Amino acid sequence: MLKIKRLAIDTHPENTAFLLRHGNGYSAEQFQALRKIRIGSETSEILATLALVDESEWLAAGEIGLGEQAFRRLGLPEGAEVVIEQARPPVSLEFVRRKIDGDTLEDSEIVAIVRDIAAHRYSPMEIGAYLVACAGFMSTQETLSITRAMADVGEKLDWKSQLVVDKHCIGGIPGNRTSMIVVPIVAAHGLIMPKTSSRAITSPSGTADTMEVLANVNLCARDMQAIVSKEHAVLAWGGQVNLSPADDILISVERPLRIDTFEQMVASILSKKLAAGSTHLVLDIPVGPTAKVRSQSEAVRLRKLFEYVAGKLGIEINVVVTDGSQPIGRGIGPVLEARDVMAVLRNDADAPEDLRDRALLLAGHILDFDPELKGGRGFARAMEMLASGAALEAMERLIDAQGRQSEKFTPGEFTHEVCAPLDGRISMIDCHVIARIARLAGAPMDKGAGIDLLHKVGEQVRKGEALYRIHAQSETGLGFARDLAGEDSGYEVLR
Structure with a gap:
């Protein structure tokens, strides 16, 4: 039995558990075998990725540390006793392998995959494999099946009305x-x-x-x-409100892979x-x-x-x-x-x-x-x-x-204007580049960061006239955004 200790570590979106490398009665070989573990009590359980800790200031022998996500999802208080064991691979992974081979999956198989994803039984690598396989080919019926399955896992709201x-x-x-x-x-x-x-x-x-x-x-x-x-x-x-939680997990893997x-x-x-x-x-x-x-x-x-x-x-x-x-x-x-x-x-x-x-x-x-x-x-x-x-x-x-916002947010005080390189008409604005510049400035984490567009497509501008103003709440953020805007402003100006 191990006692839970909450660790203020954000491991989003994964469940991560931490154990001392020595002092818990396991050999190094056993630790290696237990990279994915089941943590549970009589009332609750989760699967988590195991990380080993060499600093005894973090954990004592007989304790298991849980990152913020794992602690919240397990739902037990600090000090509660749990047991750990090696996690078995989800049965639904076999369906993922079939999808990789090009098979069309049945409704029940897709439901099993979605439930296991929502329960955090898949690693990001396994989710990535499933997404890449689906990107190769996904039938209309499979699209309908996964939509239904994703909606059914998690909370559902009912507004008692026929028109919502x-x-x-x-x-x-x-x-x-x-x-x-x-x-x-x-x-x-x-x-x-x-x-x-x-x-x-x-x-x-x-x-x-x-x-x-x-x-x-x-x-x-x-x-x-x-x-x-x-x-x-x-x-x-x-x-x-935990609506379609499997979707949030899938998105966390889709975005880095640009799927x-x-x-x-x-x-x-x-x-x-x-x-x-x-x-x-x-x-x-x-x-x-x-x-x-x-x-x-x-x-x-x-x-x-x-x-x-x-x-x-x-x-x-x-x-x-x-x-x-x-x-x-x-x-x-x-x-x-x-x-x-x-x-x-x-x-x-x-x-x-x-x-x-x-x-x-x-x-x-x-x-x-x-x-x-x-x-x-x-x-x-x-x-x-x-x-x-x-x-x-x-x-x-x-x-x-x-609940009206008590904090007053204002545009970032650090600013830089990106100017027209020549006299002419704005023929195009690249949405993707503009979005990247705004994010480098600090948006959306810094509420006041972003871009104030001063001219749009079709407008005439003079050389040196400001096309847009970058706002940032730090010099560092402004520097990142200014550097990217210097490489590609996102605007095309034609004579």
Whole structure:
């Protein structure tokens, strides 16, 4: 028996356990055999990767240290006694090997894989092998199966309504923070829209990161239910309510490997929506030369896959293909994006028109789900909610209900302007490069870091005129971003 000791070590997303190399009655050979161990008691167990410790200041003989993730998932208090044993490989790994060989898997086999992934029984290498095999070929039926399986593992929300609307963008366009405008418009109209959003993984900000500038987003399911019952909507971080947890684990491996197939995208998005209790979904697919989807033919293929899987799951979906040729709005990064959102909701004269127009377009499509509205009236109703100030009032109520942010965030004080190399017209802005520069500046971890776009595609500029301003909250962050911008500004200016 070993006693648990909590160690303040972040090993996300893996479970990691720590043992003294000597003094626990195991030989070095046994330690090597126990690289993956089962840790358990009569009431709880987890699988974890084992790391050996040579410093006795960390652990004493008879103790097992657990990193933050492992400690939280095991759910036992410090000092509780557990036993360890060598973990057996999951049976579902045999199905992964078959997938690597090119086989099409049965529903039950995919369910077994997803459950084992969600239970953290797979190493990142094993998850990577599964993702690469699926990227090689995945049938439509397999896509449907994995979507269902991912939604079934974890929490499911039920809003006791036949009409629960949602909106999602597949991403890849910096500044595209339309959800924070769409949600209050829809809430002001009276439809139920519990919007759970992710934090940024490779982008400069996610909806949850930007909303956190204004309000608390770390809400449990009970808090969400209470807010939605009063305000018709919520803008929360989905990670707090454990929706489709296997998806979060898969994403943590997909991103470093840059695996982003249409099939995995569909499974990721729709499993989250199904688990969140959505019945009707508007999906935004931006198309552009540096977006995730780069041609109309790709957009059509992705639309059809979304429509097929959503239809089988009982989700009514409206896919909207939009312009993804350049960033949306002016701000990129949490504080700057929040500034743009509130400018649109306040109907400020200088609010970004492209952000306003896209939000109204998507909100209109969502409101068209309302059987009480005449067909095609959704857009006009969305405009009414925004122009009248009803959407702003709904947003302010939502911020108060979630908990108004006590800390005041401002744009980073360290700045650098990237200037036009010659007189001419801006012909292209590379979304991917702009996003990388903003992230190097510190976004989204540093709320005030990011980019303020001063010019967009089609505008005339003079040599030496500022194209955009980088904001950072440290000299180091500014230096990283400035260096990359010096190599590639992300802008193309033609005479």
